[in-house]
Amino acid sequence: MPGIDECLLDAMRLPGARGAALVDWTSGLALGSVGEAPGGDHETTAAEAAELARLAAEHGAFTAGHAEDGRPPVEDVIISNRDSYHLLRFVVTSFDSSVFLHLWLGREEGNLALARIRLGEMADRLVLG
Amino acid sequence: MVGTPPPLPVRDRAATDDRTAGALSPMLRRLAEEQATGVLVREHGTLHLARGRVVHAESPLAPGLNVLLTAHGTLAAAAWQRAAERAGGTADAALLLLDAGLLPSGALELCHLDALYDAGYFALAPSSTPGRFRYDGTPRIGPLPSVPVIALERETLRRRLLLHRLWPDPAADSAPLIRADPAAGAQVTARRRAVLDRVDGVRTAPEIARDLGRQAFHTLVDVRRLAAAGLVRPVRGTPVPPPLPPAPPLTVTDPDIALLKRLRDALEAL
Known part of the structure; x- marks a missing residue:
């Protein structure tokens, strides 16, 4: 069964992956990180990504409707840059937590649709085994 | 807005x-x-x-x-x-x-x-x-x-x-909490609603965290945000630490406060 590091290393095997982290969006803490970070600093990246994730997770414009199964309505947040993508995938846990996986993906080699599906599977495997 | x-x-x-x-x-x-x-x-x-x-x-x-x-x-x-x-x-x-x-x-x-x-x-x-x-x-x-x-x-x-940065008064971290009347109907997220529902004039933020099976720091964040929105306040009359005296900024010696001030200044300078 994968732990946090194995999960992040899995994410790094995706084509074009530059860096990956598991981040708590309430505190802004990176609970694990591998590879590169934009600007070279995983901590700063985690704090900034956490702010974005929190806005998406909390603001009504993005969270309206669809909460019957107890899963949060927002699954992921995608940012596209000129040369890269940032994919934030919320991790749904059976215990109380507020974490997401952050994958930084080169745009030339990366496949956003594939990465989105795989990252969702990795998020589930991380906490469900 | x-x-x-x-x-x-x-x-x-x-x-x-x-x-x-x-x-x-x-x-x-x-x-x-x-x-x-x-x-x-x-x-x-x-x-x-x-x-x-x-x-x-x-x-x-x-x-x-x-x-x-x-x-x-x-x-x-x-x-x-x-x-x-x-x-x-x-x-x-x-x-x-x-x-x-x-x-x-x-x-x-x-x-x-x-x-x-x-x-x-x-x-x-x-x-x-x-x-x-x-x-x-x-x-x-x-x-x-x-x-x-x-x-x-x-x-x-x-x-x-x-x-x-969320709300500068630390009293809400440890005192029993009570609901306050907000000036306007504020929107509350589901996570903060769960915290607010447990504010009863007796329980403290760490007790609410335990009741919810949630990290205490996460609950402190929610309580400070609720306090900033005018939705909760610490119960008056409970022993809270005395307010800090207005120390002149150049004589700060507490290393933690000095660090926090430097961090704040650096952030504000960005």
């Missing part, structure tokens, strides 16, 4: 090596340098160190790993009870669970780190009595993640700054 929230604080990288280091506690720095193994007992919590890394943390103010895991049915309370009895302690009970495969490793690692940073935050809170370190060969680095003691301290300082 929602105003832009203050950004989460980040460490001033240029200062990490010199200026910030001076603000860290000399005792923790020494324990880190000598890669100490033992138990640090402080007023609000306990850190278990193995070779200078925190392998386990406990605080009466933070729900333990057992609470986080059992509150929402991730693990049956009886299964935890059996593991704790066999292991003789929370730290080793987690290892037994890992070995037994009762929980996915990722879930257990995540919960373990959440509980460690959460209890560590309170263990490293300012205290009125000095901490005591007992050299003891029991704590050891096992398969669960550990955190360098200096990294835990820096994260704790960052969290203090985060709370301060």
Whole structure:
């Protein structure tokens, strides 16, 4: 069964992956990180990504409707840059937590649709085994 | 209309090596340098160190790993009870669970780190009595993640700054809370609604966290946001720390406050 590091290393095997982290969006803490970070600093990246994730997770414009199964309505947040993508995938846990996986993906080699599906599977495997 | 929230604080990288280091506690720095193994007992919590890394943390103010895991049915309370009895302690009970495969490793690692940073935050809170370190060969680095003691301290300082930026009055962290009448009907997220529903004039934020099976620091964040929105306030008349005297800015000597001020100034200068 994968732990946090194995999960992040899995994410790094995706084509074009530059860096990956598991981040708590309430505190802004990176609970694990591998590879590169934009600007070279995983901590700063985690704090900034956490702010974005929190806005998406909390603001009504993005969270309206669809909460019957107890899963949060927002699954992921995608940012596209000129040369890269940032994919934030919320991790749904059976215990109380507020974490997401952050994958930084080169745009030339990366496949956003594939990465989105795989990252969702990795998020589930991380906490469900 | 929602105003832009203050950004989460980040460490001033240029200062990490010199200026910030001076603000860290000399005792923790020494324990880190000598890669100490033992138990640090402080007023609000306990850190278990193995070779200078925190392998386990406990605080009466933070729900333990057992609470986080059992509150929402991730693990049956009886299964935890059996593991704790066999292991003789929370730290080793987690290892037994890992070995037994009762929980996915990722879930257990995540919960373990959440509980460690959460209890560590309170263990490293300012205290009125000095901490005591007992050299003891029991704590050891096992398969669960550990955190360098200096990294835990820096994260704790960052969290203090985060709370301060959300709402500067720390009274709501420890006093019984009561609902206040907001000036306007404020929107409350589902997570904060759960906290607000438990505000009854008696319970404190750490008690609400335990009741919800949530990290205490997460609950402090929610309570400070609720206080900032005018929805809750600490009960008047409860003993709260006296307000800080208006110290002239140039005579700040408390290293933590000095660090927080530098961090704030650096953030504002961005």
